Amino acid sequence: MKSSFEDHYLQNISLVNTGTGEIFHNGLGFKFLELPEFDKREDELENELDKWVYVLKHMHSLGKIPEYLDKRIFQKIFNVAEMGKLSPEQRFLYESDLQKQSDYQCVLADMVEKGKLEFSIEIARAMKKENFDIYKIAKFTKLSIEQINNL
Known part of the structure; x- marks a missing residue:
């Protein structure tokens, strides 16, 4: 897996003590994911992180789960995204059915x-x-x- 320095879309930010210049705490920091900076194509995905970022960036245009993502967790994500496409009436019917169950x-x-x-x-x-x-x-x-x- 590439280091975060090579992945220009993923930034690892550490808190630094400005007085000493030392990292404040190794386990405390931020990770910034810049979706517009992620420019890999489907055939260039190398690891799980790439797959997750690709799904997040392209969720709106994916009609179905790509074969390489055919895992239970990605299925759940797609189901949640499908819920967002329901009309208010369809959502009401769906939620009513869930309540009945x-x-x-x-x-x-x-x-x-x-x-x-x-x-x-x-x-x-x-x-x-x-x-x-x-x-x-x-x-x-x-x-x-x-x-x-x-x-």
Whole structure:
């Protein structure tokens, strides 16, 4: 990989103590990415950084993910970019559908929890009939003493 000195589109900036001229902290600095300065063509991309910068610069004109970028993370980026192309009505429908899916998952999770509670209550009833110690019933069923007494 080229050093950042050779990549004129990527600048590594370090903080320098103006009194001593020494770098303030090796792990603290800035990286500036100048997209207009990135002039590599698709066939000149050498590493992952080049691929990322190319995608960022050309996202607006790429109709599909180029073969060399066919990775999960780039797919996510393209999906986000596609969302930006939706009309307000399409975006509303999409977000409504996502909300319905989320609501459905919440209902399912709630049903599972209710099922667990009902199962615990049935176990507690059976243990109570068999004269188990109330503290053991609470320990095994995770119900409160009050809930068990109310059965």
